[in-house]
Amino acid sequence: MINRLDEAMRFHQSALSLRSARQELLASNIANADTPNYKARDFDFASALQNSMTGTTEKLPLVQSSQQHLEGNAGGTVMGSQVMYRKPIQPSADGNTVDMDVERAQFADNALRYEASVKFISEKFKAVMAAIQG
Amino acid sequence: MSLFNIFNISGSGMAAQSQRLNTVASNLANADSTTSADGKPYRAKQVVFSAVPMGDGSVQGVKVARVAEDTSPFKMVFDPKHPMADKDGYVSMPNVNVVDEMVNMISASRSYQNNVDVLNTSKTLLLKTLTIGQ
Numbered sequence: 098m099i100n101r102l103d104e105a106m107r108f109h110q111s112a113l114s115l116r117s118a119r120q121e122l123l124a125s126n127i128a129n130a131d132t133p134n135y136k137a138r139d140f141d142f143a144s145a146l147q148n149s150m151t152g153t154t155e156k157l158p159l160v161q162s163s164q165q166h167l168e169g170n171a172g173g174t175v176m177g178s179q180v181m182y183r184k185p186i187q188p189s190a191d192g193n194t195v196d197m198d199v200e201r202a203q204f205a206d207n208a209l210r211y212e213a214s215v216k217f218i219s220e221k222f223k224a225v226m227a228a229i230q231g
Numbered sequence: 232m233s234l235f236n237i238f239n240i241s242g243s244g245m246a247a248q249s250q251r252l253n254t255v256a257s258n259l260a261n262a263d264s265t266t267s268a269d270g271k272p273y274r275a276k277q278v279v280f281s282a283v284p285m286g287d288g289s290v291q292g293v294k295v296a297r298v299a300e301d302t303s304p305f306k307m308v309f310d311p312k313h314p315m316a317d318k319d320g321y322v323s324m325p326n327v328n329v330v331d332e333m334v335n336m337i338s339a340s341r342s343y344q345n346n347v348d349v350l351n352t353s354k355t356l357l358l359k360t361l362t363i364g365q
Contacts, residue, residue, distance in 0.1 A: 113360075114233075117233040117234045118233045120237060120356070121233040121236050121240065121286070122290055124237040124349045125290040127241075127244070128240050128243060128244030128247075128292055128293050128346055129244070129291060129292075130342055131248075131338065131342055132280040132282050132293050133279075135291070175289065201345070201348075204349060204352065208356055211356050211359075212356065212359055215359045215360055215362070218363055219362065219363050219364060219365070222363065
């Protein structure tokens, strides 16, 4: 029974951990918005979640099919997925690649999705409780 | 717990930005100080930000690495009646550029606000997380 409970919550648990790790990365980008030569970093959430669900770590580089895609390995991993540098839209003279609009938008988006995951996991718990109590 | 680390990251950002605001205040207040502790006119000060690894090292906060003095030449103002005037009637005024300082002030205050917003969002997310299962 506990196994099945664990199985039911595993997806949202991984999603929540990844969301909070990403939130942390975005917060560090925003904090360093004025630091010379700081490079904004992020990771690909979809592949990171897939990796954490299948228990594999990334071996092949991501395909870059758009200018907006992340590039280069920034060193460091988040739950087995590589952290990448963000491609600057408007590079600044001091070598900083933090674009405040992008970071704020991503931060708000990530926060909303985090709340959604919290909601999903709560509803799952409610469903299990309903099944137990009848 | 990643979300708790955001308090440290945004906190470091706020501390750094407030120090930047502090130097702006000092520069603006001393824009007309023809003497300072060393007897020479006041020199404008600028903070130098640098990224510092925080938590597990994959994210970076920000700190003020040093406060640098502006080495540009002093403004020479012709005012023979001034007590600090040299034999040709010129007074060395501080090398503070008031327009630059105002821009710096607005930039610092916006960055500070961004960090406050990030911190508040993280706090909301943490509180939401505590409601899981209720």
